[in-house]
Amino acid sequence: MRITILGSGSAFGVPMVFNTFGNASPNNPRNIRLRPSIFLEIDSKNILIDATPEFRLQINQNHITNIDSVLITHGHYDHIGGIPELPRASKILNHPISIYASKETLSELRQCYHYLFSSKSDAEPNLQNLIWNEIPNQGSFMVENLDFSTFQVPHHKLHPSAFKIKNFAYITDWEYISNDTLKNLYDLELLIIECNNGLIKEENGHGNLHQIKELCQQISPKQVVLTHLSTRVDYDELSHHLLGNIKLAYDGLVLEI
Ligand SMILES: [Zn+2]
Numbered sequence: 592m593r594i595t596i597l598g599s600g601s602a603f604g605v606p607m608v609f610n611t612f613g614n615a616s617p618n619n620p621r622n623i624r625l626r627p628s629i630f631l632e633i634d635s636k637n638i639l640i641d642a643t644p645e646f647r648l649q650i651n652q653n654h655i656t657n658i659d660s661v662l663i664t665h666g667h668y669d670h671i672g673g674i675p676e677l678p679r680a681s682k683i684l685n686h687p688i689s690i691y692a693s694k695e696t697l698s699e700l701r702q703c704y705h706y707l708f709s710s711k712s713d714a715e716p717n718l719q720n721l722i723w724n725e726i727p728n729q730g731s732f733m734v735e736n737l738d739f740s741t742f743q744v745p746h747h748k749l750h751p752s753a754f755k756i757k758n759f760a761y762i763t764d765w766e767y768i769s770n771d772t773l774k775n776l777y778d779l780e781l782l783i784i785e786c787n788n789g790l791i792k793e794e795n796g797h798g799n800l801h802q803i804k805e806l807c808q809q810i811s812p813k814q815v816v817l818t819h820l821s822t823r824v825d826y827d828e829l830s831h832h833l834l835g836n837i838k839l840a841y842d843g844l845v846l847e848i
């Protein structure tokens with residue numbers, strides 16, 4: 592399995608608008624972060640997790656030539672802003688694109704993009720080639736004949752879907768992981784997890800490094816990569832606080848397991 596970090600940034604990217612870098616040094620290219628998304632290549636299948644407002648740039652910059660399916664974690668703009676571009680992507684690829692999301696997320700998507708759910712769009716006639724699939728809140732589901740499993744994490748008023756395939760898990764936009772869901776995370780080769788707040792402990796719907804270190808003590812993943820990093824996180828500064836098996840994501844990072 593090959594995993595590419597298409598975007599390691601948080602909701603507003605780094606820098607935010609008006610070149611606002613916050614605590615992140617503008618001199619380190621690893622602090623330039625598009626919105627959060629990853630791309631999985633496994634068994635000749637190409638699976639995107641989240642379609643960000645920078646979808647087009649991310650696909651082009653990483654020389655991706657096909658997408659079979661898209662998994663959506665939740666309905667916040669930084670994770671779904673690129674979905675209206677999928678009908679055009681499907682047209683160029685000349686095959687449908689399947690989208691997988693929980694009932695809650697599908698409901699958010701219907702509200703944001705009602706025109707993508709009609710059989711023919713007024714804006715883009717004959718471009719509707721998306722196949723919508725509801726996934727369970729918890730349990731297993733199939734994508735392109737691959738076994739995925741999912742569970743939900745609390746985040747503001749939403750419940751993002753965390754995804755697991757084989758011994759890899761992706762968790763983004765979370766406040767805490769309940770004991771009940773820990774059982775999904777034993778024996779991981781790789782965990783990619785949101786660390787929006789870096790070292791700052793703040794209850795703002797996102798995770799920080801202290802929580803992640805505690806989590807790692809409980810589940811002992813072999814490798815951990817921190818993503819969805821905000822302007823609070825400077826790559827070099829936070830790197831000094833990491834243990835040996837934890838590292839920071841950056842845009843374009845490729846991981847193979
Ligand atoms: Zn987010």
Ligand SMILES: [Zn+2]
Pocket residue numbers: 665667746764
């Ligand atoms: Zn969110």
